[in-house]
Amino acid sequence: xxxxxxxxxxxxxxxxxxxxxxxxxxxxxxxxxxxxxxxxxxxxxxxxxxxxxxxxxxxxxxxxxxxxxxxxxxxxxxxxxxxxxxxxxxxxxxxxxxxxxxxxxxxxxxxxxxxxxxxxxxxxxxxxxxxxxxxxxxxxxxxxxxxxxxxxxxxxxxxxxxxxxxxxxxxxxxxxx
Numbered sequence: 001x002x003x004x005x006x007x008x009x010x011x012x013x014x015x016x017x018x019x020x021x022x023x024x025x026x027x028x029x030x031x032x033x034x035x036x037x038x039x040x041x042x043x044x045x046x047x048x049x050x051x052x053x054x055x056x057x058x059x060x061x062x063x064x065x066x067x068x069x070x071x072x073x074x075x076x077x078x079x080x081x082x083x084x085x086x087x088x089x090x091x092x093x094x095x096x097x098x099x100x101x102x103x104x105x106x107x108x109x110x111x112x113x114x115x116x117x118x119x120x121x122x123x124x125x126x127x128x129x130x131x132x133x134x135x136x137x138x139x140x141x142x143x144x145x146x147x148x149x150x151x152x153x154x155x156x157x158x159x160x161x162x163x164x165x166x167x168x169x170x171x172x173x174x175x176x177x
Contacts, residue, residue: 012155
């Protein structure tokens with residue numbers, strides 16, 4: 001199974017991805033983490049070119065893993081997937097490896113995202129990552145609607161609630177503790 005996390009920066013994609021990974025014994029392929037690992041710190045500029053290269057590396061890694069282990073569950077995270085063509089690349093990947101694709105769109109009200117992005121900046125101090133409301137609004141203005149089946153989740157609700165919805169969407173009951 002392949003799960004694609006979509007949504008604007010600060011909407012909780014990574015938080016939900018980690019919760020899903022735990023519940024499903026899945027692995028998260030985080031494009032941002034991959035980008036930060038493949039480029040030496042002095043070359044890391046968070047440019048569109050670097051992000052695209054890291055995205056392509058992420059897809060190749062996913063293809064490699066899923067081709068070798070059809071039972072694996074992978075979650076793709078770290079990119080808004082705000083363009084139809086970006087989503088189509090993942091659709092093509094899923095078809096190529098013969099896996100069902102589940103798309104989860106995360107959203108939250110602007111004021112919640114603003115608070116989250118400010119907290120993220122305070123905790124990481126990473127100005128270069130450009131996780132700002134300006135970037136959020138820039139992506140929001142050009143975000144193309146999803147045209148494939150997907151689950152839309154309001155991430156302001158408790159994680160247990162949205163995790164339950166996500167698990168129901170992909171056909172897995174919540175893990176009993």
